[in-house]
Amino acid sequence: MYRVLKSISILYKLALFWPLFCTAAATFHAFSIPSPALAPNTVVNESSVFSSAQLQAFKVFDEERPNEITGRSYLCVPFFRIFNVALPSGFQLSPDEAVAVSGDHQALGAWSIAKALPLRAQNKQRTKWYIRQWICASRRVYYRYLIYTLNADGERVLRRWEAQQVARMLQTYEIYRSPGTDIFGEAYARSVGGGQWLEPGWLQQEYVIELKFIWQQHLQLSGQINPVKLRLKLKPLSLLDNTRIEVSRYAYNRSSFRLQSRQGIRYNEGAIVIYRLSQPLDVANAFRLSIYDLDRSQTPLGEVYILPEQLRGSRGILQLAVQHPNSQQVIGQLTLPYLVVQPLPRADDINLSGSFQRYWPNNWPTLDVGNRGLGLSYHQSSTSLVENTIESLLAVPKAKGDMVQLDVQLTRDYVPIVWRGFGFYTTNSVSSQPIVDRFDLRYVLIRQLSYAELKASRVFILKRWSLQEYTHLNVRNASQLQRLFPRLSEVYDALPRSLGLIVEIKWPQLMASGALESTQTHNKNIYVDRIIETTARYGCGRPLIFASFDADICSMVRLKQTAFPVMLLTTGKTNIWDAYMDLRTQSFLQAINFAESAEILGTAPHVQNFQHNQELVDLGLDMLQVVFLWGSDLRNQELLEQFRAFDVSGLIYDHIERVGPAEWKRAPFFQAPQLLEVFGGQCVAIGNSTTVLGAKPTKPTIWPKMR
Numbered sequence: 001m002y003r004v005l006k007s008i009s010i011l012y013k014l015a016l017f018w019p020l021f022c023t024a025a026a027t028f029h030a031f032s033i034p035s036p037a038l039a040p041n042t043v044v045n046e047s048s049v050f051s052s053a054q055l056q057a058f059k060v061f062d063e064e065r066p067n068e069i070t071g072r073s074y075l076c077v078p079f080f081r082i083f084n085v086a087l088p089s090g091f092q093l094s095p096d097e098a099v100a101v102s103g104d105h106q107a108l109g110a111w112s113i114a115k116a117l118p119l120r121a122q123n124k125q126r127t128k129w130y131i132r133q134w135i136c137a138s139r140r141v142y143y144r145y146l147i148y149t150l151n152a153d154g155e156r157v158l159r160r161w162e163a164q165q166v167a168r169m170l171q172t173y174e175i176y177r178s179p180g181t182d183i184f185g186e187a188y189a190r191s192v193g194g195g196q197w198l199e200p201g202w203l204q205q206e207y208v209i210e211l212k213f214i215w216q217q218h219l220q221l222s223g224q225i226n227p228v229k230l231r232l233k234l235k236p237l238s239l240l241d242n243t244r245i246e247v248s249r250y251a252y253n254r255s256s257f258r259l260q261s262r263q264g265i266r267y268n269e270g271a272i273v274i275y276r277l278s279q280p281l282d283v284a285n286a287f288r289l290s291i292y293d294l295d296r297s298q299t300p301l302g303e304v305y306i307l308p309e310q311l312r313g314s315r316g317i318l319q320l321a322v323q324h325p326n327s328q329q330v331i332g333q334l335t336l337p338y339l340v341v342q343p344l345p346r347a348d349d350i351n352l353s354g355s356f357q358r359y360w361p362n363n364w365p366t367l368d369v370g371n372r373g374l375g376l377s378y379h380q381s382s383t384s385l386v387e388n389t390i391e392s393l394l395a396v397p398k399a400k401g402d403m404v405q406l407d408v409q410l411t412r413d414y415v416p417i418v419w420r421g422f423g424f425y426t427t428n429s430v431s432s433q434p435i436v437d438r439f440d441l442r443y444v445l446i447r448q449l450s451y452a453e454l455k456a457s458r459v460f461i462l463k464r465w466s467l468q469e470y471t472h473l474n475v476r477n478a479s480q481l482q483r484l485f486p487r488l489s490e491v492y493d494a495l496p497r498s499l500g501l502i503v504e505i506k507w508p509q510l511m512a513s514g515a516l517e518s519t520q521t522h523n524k525n526i527y528v529d530r531i532i533e534t535t536a537r538y539g540c541g542r543p544l545i546f547a548s549f550d551a552d553i554c555s556m557v558r559l560k561q562t563a564f565p566v567m568l569l570t571t572g573k574t575n576i577w578d579a580y581m582d583l584r585t586q587s588f589l590q591a592i593n594f595a596e597s598a599e600i601l602g603t604a605p606h607v608q609n610f611q612h613n614q615e616l617v618d619l620g621l622d623m624l625q626v627v628f629l630w631g632s633d634l635r636n637q638e639l640l641e642q643f644r645a646f647d648v649s650g651l652i653y654d655h656i657e658r659v660g661p662a663e664w665k666r667a668p669f670f671q672a673p674q675l676l677e678v679f680g681g682q683c684v685a686i687g688n689s690t691t692v693l694g695a696k697p698t699k700p701t702i703w704p705k706m707r
Contacts, residue, residue: 076138077136079136080132080134081133081135082130082179083179084129084180085099085119086182088183088185088186088196091184097159098119099118100116100117100145100146100147102115104143104167104353105135111353117131119131141169142167143168144168152280157205160198162185162198167353199355199562202350202562203344203560206278206279206343207340209338212275213274214272214274216583217270219335220332221322222332230266231263233263234260234277236286236287237285242283243278244278245276246259246277247276248273248276249272250271250272252592257274266294272593289303291322301331302322303324303325304321305323306320314341314524316337319335340525341560344560346687349686354563354682354684355562355685356564356685357558357566357599360601360602364669366643367669368401368650369403369500369502370395370396372393374654374655386482386484388420388484389481389482390482390494391482393494399657403499404495405547406502406503408504411446412449417487422446422517423445423518425459425467427442445518459473488503493538497541498671500544500670502545503531503547504547505528505553507527507553508520509549512586524552524556528553528560532564536561540689544564546567551598555600558598558600567604568603573586573588574606575608587609588603588616588619602625602626603628604629605627606631607629607634608631617646617648628651629650629652634654635655637659640653640659
């Protein structure tokens with residue numbers, strides 16, 4: 001130990017006389033202000049060391065001129081660091097997986113997966129890993145551990161990574177201490193957002209296929225072969241082992257995806273089972289699904305073959321023949337919906353600097369959320385302002401609301417706009433011609449119109465069996481704040497960053513009756529990509545949650561990125577709407593199971609699910625999930641206070657200006673500058689910025705002297 005310290009001390013002294021030692025180290029932060037004394041061609045970074053003549057030119061230190069960075073600030077100190085990490089008990093790596101470390105320093109890869117430093121295994125069990133690394137720095141260093149594998153092209157595929165809100169820190173005074181051993185996934189146990197925190201990676205070099213048993217009935221076998229309990233096993237028909245198969249069978253607190261076991265997975269009608277297949281982008285395998293009787297598990301009852309050409313587009317429903325394993329005779333039929341999730345076009349821009357997928361501290365108060373602004377304006381509960389307009393959204397913080405919920409969908413040319421329904425009533429008649437009968441109108445879908453056609457359309461709304469025209473809010477001379485169909489980018493620009501947003505992504509659902517809410521022809525991957533890309537460019541740096549009634553949309557948003565959380569909106573068991581076909585949306589319990597399986601932030605059920613038993617909200621809160629409640633029943637202060645007493649995460653309701661918190665709340669929750677600085681990390685994580693919005697520049701650290 002004395003030899004290590006002595007060598008570090010010698011190197012520390014040599015650094016003063018050897019300026020070129022650190023020239024290959026990390027680049028200084030983008031927000032650093034170069035001193036006017038520097039030469040025009042000088043490269044400013046945290047590891048640059050000036051020549052003796054340049055150092056003598058600086059006569060004042062940082063304390064005397066805090067707004068300028070002097071030569072002393074650029075002096076980095078080289079030190080030797082050993083990174084030791086051990087896997088937690090019971091955690092096993094696959095044979096193709098390895099451990100790496102990444103950090104904000106260039107020597108640690110600057111949060112890049114491709115540049116992360118691979119560790120070496122210390123034992124045969126591969127439970128302890130280490131690496132020795134020289135680092136030259138003038139400030140504290142942040143780092144995280146990750147698990148990765150290599151695809152056939154040698155590219156790294158992220159499997160799991162430490163996603164604590166605050167990364168591990170190497171403080172300046174710790175460089176001379178023995179490093180000790182880190183536990184993978186466990187850091188800052190007593191801090192909010194700390195503790196045991198691991199997340200799966202986002203899609204980059206691979207895509208995902210989900211085969212979903214999510215309906216009441218999927219399998220029809222001949223009358224002679226109809227067991228109640230089955231066992232399913234999926235196998236790729238490829239000589240190469242290039243498909244990762246995970247499976248989830250929903251049960252409370254036991255719904256996470258796991259690698260498929262050798263025996264397969266139990267299944268019975270009405271149970272929810274989802275297969276998740278991860279494959280490289282250039283791979284398209286065929287699969288065989290074997291169906292066994294659970295009590296007689298030696299020989300399969302039947303087999304189903306899934307060919308790659310059958311998985312067209314982003315989504316669909318397969319009608320597959322069940323064949324006898326020996327005679328190949330058709331003995332039944334399997335109806336199987338599927339989902340294909342592709343990576344974002346700019347997935348490589350996302351980095352390991354932080355994750356907000358499940359960031360929502362449980363000590364935050366119950367937040368008040370304005371429903372589409374001040375609430376519904378086209379139906380029975382009319383408001384003074386038109387819903388989903390910028391004017392209505394801006395009225396929420398004036399009423400001391402913390403967040404606002406809005407609806408987003410895409411036009412024919414893939415422009416994200418804010419509008420509630422899937423369409424509206426319009427006519428081809430000129431604007432000067434009055435319309436008095438609803439039969440003179442036609443219903444047009446948003447997806448059928450380009451944005452230019454949408455803005456040129458006359459707009460009518462059926463209101464209490466009468467027609468109301470809103471065309472005057474869809475013309476060029478209308479106020480920008482009052483216009484219908486505002487673009488999502490315009491909404492982001494107009495709303496303050498201190499106003500939290502719940503962005504609901506609209507997508508029509510299949511009803512339990514077999515009918516569709518509406519039709520949708522957009523490619524689902526491109527649909528979600530455009531909304532994420534618009535949000536990354538214009539909307540990052542604020543409290544923002546994506547939400548959808550479509551569980552597949554939630555899964556796609558989760559798999560594509562790590563900067564924005566997502567939650568499932570669900571009607572659950574109510575007497576207001578017909579149920580959806582998807583069992584994941586038919587009850588609050590199954591919604592919780594989906595949130596655990598997809599590893600999303602939480603759920604937003606209708607308040608009627610708790611009409612007779614309000615304590616049911618604890619099922620979600622105990623799983624450390626957020627629970628937002630919504631519904632027209634939330635229109636009196638007494639009911640709102642009852643759910644605040646249960647510490648629900650948020651309440652989404654109309655007329656926030658009438659029954660909201662304006663009388664007793666001092667200010668909206670997210671006006672705290674510290675919170676805005678936290679969410680500024682979204683812009684860095686999504687690759688839109690290199691610095692946190694609103695954060696103060698970090699001053700270089702003065703290192704301790706060695707005797």
